[in-house]
Amino acid sequence: MDDAMDSLMRGRTVLVxxxxxxxxxSADTVAVVSDGQIAESGTHDELLDRDGIYTALVRRQLQGTKNET
Structure with a gap:
């Protein structure tokens, strides 16, 4: 499924x-929307380095994954 989506999105502007x-x-740019405004934007790695909202979301999601196992 991921390979099919990657193939469909290649060379196009896609809003996910x-x-x-x-x-x-793996997106070129990730935008974090909070209260109707773009609060942060950048690549996955750039946003993790900023230790902001995106990082908190990643940590929360990883914590949820650990609790499911």
């Missing part, structure tokens, strides 16, 4: 709204 952060991890 995702709850699973793994969906946007």
């Amino acid at each position: 709204i995702a709850h699973r952060l793994s969906t946007v991890k």
Whole structure:
């Protein structure tokens, strides 16, 4: 499924709204929307380095994954 989506999105501008952060991890640009405003934007790695909202979401999602196992 991921390979099919990657193939469809290649060479196009695509807006993805995702709850699973793994969906946007390889995006060229990730925008974090909070209270109707873009609060942060950048690559996955850039946003993690900023230790902001995106980082908190990643940590929360990873913690949830650990609790499910």
